[in-house]
Amino acid sequence: MQKKNTIAAKLNNLLFYIALILIWQGVYYWGTAIAGLWKPYALPNPLGVVESLKKLAVTGVLFQATAYSLRRALIGFLLSILIGTVLGLVIAASDYFNRNLKPLLTGIQSLPSVCWVPFAILWFGLDESAILFVVVIGSTFSVSLAIENAIRTVPPLYIKAARTMGASHLQLYRDVIFPAALPGFLAGLKQSWSFAWRALMSGEVMSAYVGLGYTLMAGRDIADINQVTAVMLIIILVGILIDRLVFSNLEHRILKQRGLV
Amino acid sequence: MALEIRHISRTFTGSRSETLRDISLTIEDGEFICIVGPSGCGKSTLLNIIAGLDTASDGELFLNGNPITGPGSDRVVMFQEHALYPWLNVMDNVKFGMKLAGLPKEEQAARAEHYLKMVQLWDFRHYKIHEISGGMKQRTALARALCLDSPVLLMDEPFSALDKQTTNKLRSDLEHIWEETRKTILFVTHSVEEAVFLADRIVVLSDNPGCVRDVFPVDLPRPRQIDSEDFLKVRHQILSCVEREVQKFAKEEYDRG
Numbered sequence: 001m002q003k004k005n006t007i008a009a010k011l012n013n014l015l016f017y018i019a020l021i022l023i024w025q026g027v028y029y030w031g032t033a034i035a036g037l038w039k040p041y042a043l044p045n046p047l048g049v050v051e052s053l054k055k056l057a058v059t060g061v062l063f064q065a066t067a068y069s070l071r072r073a074l075i076g077f078l079l080s081i082l083i084g085t086v087l088g089l090v091i092a093a094s095d096y097f098n099r100n101l102k103p104l105l106t107g108i109q110s111l112p113s114v115c116w117v118p119f120a121i122l123w124f125g126l127d128e129s130a131i132l133f134v135v136v137i138g139s140t141f142s143v144s145l146a147i148e149n150a151i152r153t154v155p156p157l158y159i160k161a162a163r164t165m166g167a168s169h170l171q172l173y174r175d176v177i178f179p180a181a182l183p184g185f186l187a188g189l190k191q192s193w194s195f196a197w198r199a200l201m202s203g204e205v206m207s208a209y210v211g212l213g214y215t216l217m218a219g220r221d222i223a224d225i226n227q228v229t230a231v232m233l234i235i236i237l238v239g240i241l242i243d244r245l246v247f248s249n250l251e252h253r254i255l256k257q258r259g260l261v
Numbered sequence: 262m263a264l265e266i267r268h269i270s271r272t273f274t275g276s277r278s279e280t281l282r283d284i285s286l287t288i289e290d291g292e293f294i295c296i297v298g299p300s301g302c303g304k305s306t307l308l309n310i311i312a313g314l315d316t317a318s319d320g321e322l323f324l325n326g327n328p329i330t331g332p333g334s335d336r337v338v339m340f341q342e343h344a345l346y347p348w349l350n351v352m353d354n355v356k357f358g359m360k361l362a363g364l365p366k367e368e369q370a371a372r373a374e375h376y377l378k379m380v381q382l383w384d385f386r387h388y389k390i391h392e393i394s395g396g397m398k399q400r401t402a403l404a405r406a407l408c409l410d411s412p413v414l415l416m417d418e419p420f421s422a423l424d425k426q427t428t429n430k431l432r433s434d435l436e437h438i439w440e441e442t443r444k445t446i447l448f449v450t451h452s453v454e455e456a457v458f459l460a461d462r463i464v465v466l467s468d469n470p471g472c473v474r475d476v477f478p479v480d481l482p483r484p485r486q487i488d489s490e491d492f493l494k495v496r497h498q499i500l501s502c503v504e505r506e507v508q509k510f511a512k513e514e515y516d517r518g
Contacts, residue, residue, distance in 0.1 A: 157340060157342060157344045158344065158346065160314055160338075160340070160344070161338070161340065161344035162357075162361070163313075163314065163332040164312050164313070164314065164332045164333075164334070164336065164337055164338040164415075165334050165337060165357065165358035165361055165362075165405075165409060166332070166333055166334030166358065166361055166362060166409075167361050168361075171361050175357070175360075175361070176346070179346070179348045180346070180348075182348075257348070257389070258347040258348055258389070258390075258391065259347065259389060259390070259391020259392065260347070260391075
């Protein structure tokens, strides 16, 4: 019964998107060919987008761009997790840094990562490291805030119980606080990933010679609105796919193991 | 003389009212002490101070002659909620404290087996925490506490979140375990019936500030029958003492308001 329902829901979902695409194509056809409201090259249309995707796939640009972008995202995000975790532990463990440093990190995190691009270019030039810098700076503080929040929301009872059983400071962190904070941390990492992915696109749009962001801008340069749309769809798809396959998957497994879902 | 409480007071900063005033108690080795009193009288605060999780504003505490300065595995606490770790199964939760203490693996396994059998959870040792009932969770927490072999066990209303049947079962289980292990137990409860069933002595705290209103020795033979005449007589005696406190408090509230 449960299974039937999910299949029905999936089918429902699929039908909704098929309808949306049909309407999109219909509006395009009506507006360009019948009513003459727009020039055909001014609006993307589903058939054109598919055509563009085919072209990008056949020439290999699509895979190369996706591979480059993913590699940058991966390296940048791993660096963010490393640096962000250290900073996060500092603001979680010390009241002094929590009062003083955390507001600064929150402030920097609220800055759209595209604002870091000029800074990155001044420091690194039009270079790989400039893009990596934007990814790292765009997601590190989000990782820190995630780990801080996860640690601060560990139930006090867990800590009390361990202390009455004689836990040392180190044991408290290793055996209670870290495992207890893990689900919250993973939930936070999901958000940090989306920050990293967006920051990467900001960087690539401004300064890359290959990658999804670059292909997006290449589409603009040749005034191919279908290619622009196709790449945008790929960017959305890759972002969601990584979220689902990696973070949501991990989070779900841990929550299930603890009986929380 | 296992546990000595000398002139303990606890004032919370920010509010001028005292939670505890001048509490003195001497608890003998192997004694089962229950602390009862109106809600909010500071029973749990007193327990937390003995556990070392809270510090007294005034007064001293000694365990076997040594001053108590912080939490330690010689005074394991069982809380109202089970405080088990959901990322560990029943067995690993029971071993948790022994792992902290760095006991040898064989010793951990042997003790875990012994106490899991004592609380009748051996068959459930591989279960996850969310897969067992509330009563089983508290029994797991009890086994975890017993494994540490602490001379003193502090219990903060450990059965109050459970249904009546489970509570009754756990009470008599606890009594058996206490008779077997002869630990010193300090048991906070709001149930006078529970106190009369379990305690060698019952300490009644008064409210606002919390101080020792009275101490009642309970000389009934064990296991006690909660519907026997003697039991009801003791229960009534203590209940009226507690109720006087509740009424006094209610009157003060009313007069103030």
